[in-house]
Amino acid sequence: MSTMALPPCPIPIFTTVASYREWRHKARMQGKSVGFVPTMGALHEGHLSLVRGSLAENDLTVLSIFVNPAQFAPHEDLATYPRTLEQDLRILLEQKIQSPKSSELRSASAVFLPTVTEMYPLGISQDVSSQKGTFVEVKDFSEQMEGKTRPTFFRGVATVVTKLFNAIEPTNAYFGQKDIQQALLLRRMVTDLLLSHPSPQNLRIIPTARDPRDNLALSSRNTYLSTEGRAVAGTLYKALKTVQEAWEQGKTKAECIKLGEKIIEEVKEKSDDVEIKLDYIEMNDSTDFEVLSDGLTKVSCSSGYREGEGGSPIILSGAMWVDKTRLIDNILLGDSSQIVR
Amino acid sequence: MSTMALPPCPIPIFTTVASYREWRHKARMQGKSVGFVPTMGALHEGHLSLVRGSLAENDLTVLSIFVNPAQFAPHEDLATYPRTLEQDLRILLEQKIQSPKSSELRSASAVFLPTVTEMYPLGISQDVSSQKGTFVEVKDFSEQMEGKTRPTFFRGVATVVTKLFNAIEPTNAYFGQKDIQQALLLRRMVTDLLLSHPSPQNLRIIPTARDPRDNLALSSRNTYLSTEGRAVAGTLYKALKTVQEAWEQGKTKAECIKLGEKIIEEVKEKSDDVEIKLDYIEMNDSTDFEVLSDGLTKVSCSSGYREGEGGSPIILSGAMWVDKTRLIDNILLGDSSQIVR
CATH class of the missing domain: 3.30.1300.10 (Pantoate-beta-alanine ligase, C-terminal domain)
Structure with missing residues (x-):
């Protein structure tokens, strides 16, 4: 990604944690709240409802796009997972809401688009047995429902979200009800790890967005x-x-x-x-x-x-x-x- | 611990994360650096050399005392591990060094003394197979040397230190060379998890303190x-x-x-x-x-x-x-x- 040309974009796209942190530091100094919407890209109305939730509650909104290898099993669809960066940026920036504090329209403030190496300094194998480095697991909450057929899925999710929370340091973070086990497991994780960014109560869960024709959950x-x-x-x-x-x-x-x-x-x-x-x-x-x-x-x-x-x-x-x-x-x-x- | 009477102490002893955070917030607002020395109590000259390291480099120094059940195997010495709180506080406060910025003498600023429930909201079993909640492991760095005979030791260490770092949010943290694998594993963890408090370079390792008579490493x-x-x-x-x-x-x-x-x-x-x-x-x-x-x-x-x-x-x-x-x-x-x- 670092060698890939980024599409033109009116808001900063950070590809490294270090460059993002400078921006984050300024926001803190200015006393501004930061809402965070973590995604794997391929944005749809479900993601956009999270973005609007964040815009409504925070001075600044950061969206991350990172297709996390650690949450895909070797036989799953990592290679074919849809990647639609230009379109993602376009529809992200179309989301505008009235600021509750002034007459201005608010839209997303920054995008975090890290490389795999930035997120996994030692690299990352989809084969759990050959993985090296630090992993986070939420025991007794990862084996039911979705964890039954995807036994290492939530380990990958908990690990990448811990990293993203540490990198982004959000005031509030937004997850969709569609992935309810993921969202509740992450709230458990934030509680257990004594995280303050976000705090457990600031990990928000937004109702599932659906296709109005037949209520299919957007995905x-x-x-x-x-x-x-x-x-x-x-x-x-x-x-x-x-x-x-x-x-x-x-x-x-x-x-x-x-x-x-x-x-x-x-x-x-x-x-x-x-x-x-x-x-x-x-x-x-x-x-x-x-x-x-x-x-x-x-x-x-x-x-x-x-x-x-x-x-x-x-x-x-x-x-x-x-x-x-x-x-x-x-x-x-x-x-x-x-x-x- | 929460029902235990605390000994009189001229510096604050925080038993909850919430109460500590108020203090930490003030320090941040005042632009003060916070050095952190995590311990299991039973302080000796080795710990004190870490405290002096922190006093020299930080405006404020926090020492934590928490005997972490998760890093003891069921057959190990959790129950008999020495607990000497009053003496710990006394010798901690005897450590004073000249502030590099003024003529004042610096000593420790606060003690973090959490209960087991504060650190493990779901409780903690020493039997790994019945543990619930969030755990951190550093794969491929936990199985050699000390990890060979203590297979779940570093999982317990990585988990509790992640929690402590999230609670304390230190500028710098101090570990002893005596536990070299622990210190290097934690530096790996801080790197992998993209932690900024402390950053990997601000995780300091201080040479082992020894008994001058025969160079026995203090423990x-x-x-x-x-x-x-x-x-x-x-x-x-x-x-x-x-x-x-x-x-x-x-x-x-x-x-x-x-x-x-x-x-x-x-x-x-x-x-x-x-x-x-x-x-x-x-x-x-x-x-x-x-x-x-x-x-x-x-x-x-x-x-x-x-x-x-x-x-x-x-x-x-x-x-x-x-x-x-x-x-x-x-x-x-x-x-x-x-x-x-």
Whole structure:
């Protein structure tokens, strides 16, 4: 990246931590708050909703673009992950909101675009067994849901976000609810590591942005979908909604999930041109990611320790393959304002 | 600790991160540098040399006392590790040096004395398999030398020091050469995690403090030694010195180490009242901790990649049991100023 010509851009693009730090130092001296939106590029409306969240709450907003090798397994899509820098910068800068303090329009202030060597001074192998150097893991929070089929994914995420937080030193940081396990795991990490930039309460989680046509959760990986694949991709959300409705009606967890699985099974049977495969639908406690027992109902939860008054919400989440694209989505059951803020 | 009455002390003793941070914020606003000396208490002249190093280079000096459960294996001496808070505070405050900027005498400014819950919000088990929450590991730097017999030790150290650095946010931090692998591993960690407080170059390593009678490296664990044990404890350093001399004379690594082992063997044979057992003597590269080949000599190193002009020094280190006390020590071969600074 350092030898790559950067596209012309009216805001600074920092490719090194050292150059960013000079800018950050000035912001601190001026008493300005810095909001941070970490991304892997391929920006879509979901990222932009995080950017707008940051613009609304901070004097300055920094967006990072870094496709993190450590969170891809060797068989995953690191090489083909979409890279669309010029377009990313263009749509980033189109985001403008009214400053709450003055009449001026606010837009992003800087982009952090580090090289792999800048982020991993010893280099980084996707093969965990040959990795060298410092890694961060969040034990007992990385093995459920997404961690089940991607066993080293969250280790890669926790490591790169620790580095990014140390480099950027944000006042607030913005993550999407779509990756709910990631966001809650990072809040756990920030708490455990006693980080102050951001503090746990300043790690914000913004509701999932969806395609209004069928509520498909926006994702950079949606660009992989064929026309036929895109036509059925909304099925996962439909299944989760079905689970949620059954849950509200008082059915047990096992019954609810069975109904959701049925939705996907029906679409799968009707789809000849596209291969659909459910990975999982599950319900987990949002504080410790514990899997809910099959026999639990909304009422038994409410009267007990979960989802009730002051109780933590339940994560209803799922993953589904559409041909070679893996889609994820989730809905929070209970008082989501405890999490999404 | 939070319910324990603190001894009277003329400088603030912070038991929570939040209370410390208020103090730290004021220091930042006043543009004052903060030196940090992390300890497990049981202070001795070795710690005090770090304190004086910090007093000389920083406007303010913070010492932490925290016996970190995560770096003790279940069979190790967590419960019996010496805890001497009142004496620690007394001798800490006796350290005074002339301020380079004015005529005033400088002494320590604050003590950070957190509870286990403050440092590990989810609690901490010494049994790694049942640990929950966030941990930091420095892969490929934690398995050699001390990591060989203490496989999870450096994971505990890296984790707690990450937390302490995030809590304290020091300008400079001070570690002793006695724990050379720990200090270099932490410098690696600070580099990898892109930490700025301290920056890698501001992680200082201070030469080992020794008992002038026999050059025994000072250690809190020396208090475990019986009179007979103390009388032979200097043997490890004597053995390392013998290895160093043979190395300077051009002997191969294997020959040098054999001579060192012989020194310990001789003392062992003559000691009836005390049990001596060598754990290891080894030579490792200081940049990647790679074990040197048996056939290497000072000349073949100098002409090659190690210890030569501009080359990295070699860590000559060892560990020895005296009854139930494990002692460690090391000597740097080559240009130690690259490391100890």
